[in-house]
Amino acid sequence: MRPIALSAAILAACLASPAFAAPKVAYVQVSAGEDLRKKTDMFDEREIGVLTTSLKKAIERALPATEGGGTLSLVIEDAKPNRPTMVQMAKTPGLSFDSFGLGGARISGSYVDPTGAKTPIAYSWYETDIRWARYRGTWSDADKAFGDLARRLAKDQFTQTR
Structure with missing residues (x-):
């Protein structure tokens, strides 16, 4: 009787797994939000381009384009660099x-x-431990946030904030 119960449990898990499947995406659109664009003391169009490109690449790696998929529109509302940007340095x-x-x-x-x-x-996602910041590049923590979001979307987990 136990093998039947085990088989039933495995079958139930397999049937439930499509609920956790990655969404099918045909097109990814990434833009910068108004709050981010207002930070002219920190960013210029070059920096915003770096951020939007980085997010788009992270998403496209985790969710390859699929014909007949939906549209994913993302807005970078805020970003904080680990190191001074060129605008800040100037x-x-x-x-x-x-x-x-x-x-x-x-x-x-x-x-x-x-x-x-x-x-x-x-x-x-914002880093809370400064111990490793010394060894990171300008946008390392923002890139981590982008990668984490991409992995969560691939698991069909659409919301989380910290």
Whole structure:
């Protein structure tokens, strides 16, 4: 009797697994939010381009384009660098590129599946431990947030904030 119960449990798990499947995505659109664009003391179009490209690449690695899939629209609402950006270096005499801090990012958006159903997306991650910041690049923590979001979307987990 036990093998039958075990087989039933395995079958139930296999049938339930499509509920946790990655969403099918045909197109990924990434943009910068108004709050991010207002930070002209920290960013210029070049930095915003670096961030949007990085997020788009992370998503496309985790969710390859699929014909007949939905549209994933993401907005980078906020991003904090680990090191000074070029704009900050130009505007602040005496600021050293050796300076470091805690970074991260906040992303929102939506996924519209082929039937037109819309699912909101919200994710944020900011580093809380400065011990490793010294060894990281300008956008390392933001890149980690982008990668974490991509992995969560691949697991069909659309919202989480920290």
